[in-house]
Amino acid sequence: DAKTTQPTSMDCAEGRAANLPCNHSTISGNEYVYWYRQIHSQGPQYIIHGLKNNETNEMASLIITEDRKSSTLILPHATLRDTAVYYCIVKGSGGTSYGKLTFGQGTILTVHP
Amino acid sequence: EAGVAQSPRYKIIEKRQSVAFWCNPISGHATLYWYQQILGQGPKLLIQFQNNGVVDDSQLPKDRFSAERLKGVDSTLKIQPAKLEDSAVYLCASSLSYYEQYFGPGTRLTVT
Numbered sequence: 001d002a003k004t005t006q007p008t009s010m011d012c013a014e015g016r017a018a019n020l021p022c023n024h025s026t027i028s029g030n031e032y033v034y035w036y037r038q039i040h041s042q043g044p045q046y047i048i049h050g051l052k053n054n055e056t057n058e059m060a061s062l063i064i065t066e067d068r069k070s071s072t073l074i075l076p077h078a079t080l081r082d083t084a085v086y087y088c089i090v091k092g093s094g095g096t097s098y099g100k101l102t103f104g105q106g107t108i109l110t111v112h113p
Numbered sequence: 114e115a116g117v118a119q120s121p122r123y124k125i126i127e128k129r130q131s132v133a134f135w136c137n138p139i140s141g142h143a144t145l146y147w148y149q150q151i152l153g154q155g156p157k158l159l160i161q162f163q164n165n166g167v168v169d170d171s172q173l174p175k176d177r178f179s180a181e182r183l184k185g186v187d188s189t190l191k192i193q194p195a196k197l198e199d200s201a202v203y204l205c206a207s208s209l210s211y212y213e214q215y216f217g218p219g220t221r222l223t224v225t
Binding site for chain 2: 032041042043044045046049085087100101102103104105106
């Protein structure tokens with residue numbers, strides 16, 4: 001699976017949009033981009049995933065660049081409860097990579113009042 | 114819908130003792146995962162089951178760790194004997210499809 005690079009930490013004001021970047025320059029054509037988050041003392045929570053098109057759900061939007069080498073997770077109106085570690089993961093679609101999530105260090109997002 | 118259940122939530126043992134963790138996945142989820150999360154790091158996959166068969170256990174320290182998933186539902190993860198470096202949170206996850214994994218709250222193990 002391709003390696004990802006994320007900033008170590010970011011801050012955001014409550015009510016503003018939080019834009020979390022992720023670099024995955026070695027991603028291959030059949031690999032998906034996934035985002036999970038982990039609130040303190042809880043297990044990780046799935047947020048969203050995409051292949052090449054932009055995706056939106058009730059939690060967030062995922063913007064993937066045309067060359068697929070980077071992506072941005074957008075939380076449109078951040079709240080204090082969005083304070084968490086956000087993981088960007090590139091996951092293969094078959095073989096021994098099936099199902100396996102390889103977590104990096106992630107980005108610590110702190111939402112301030 | 115009930116989530117992934119894990120027990121115990123906390124466990125403190127001395128090194129060289131044994132310990133077991135239990136996981137009950139979401140009903141109907143065929144795939145079950147155990148992850149180890151050391152403080153300050155992201156979770157690391159230890160073992161993946163598809164029903165009651167092992168799909169991937171390449172990162173499981175097999176000299177001391179074992180896991181089973183009898184009848185393709187509940188699963189137990191055992192460590193025997195424990196070492197200081199096994200202190201971590203042990204997370205269980207399950208999935209119905211290829212895409213989303215649902216995680217339990219984890220078991221925090223402290224080895225003294």
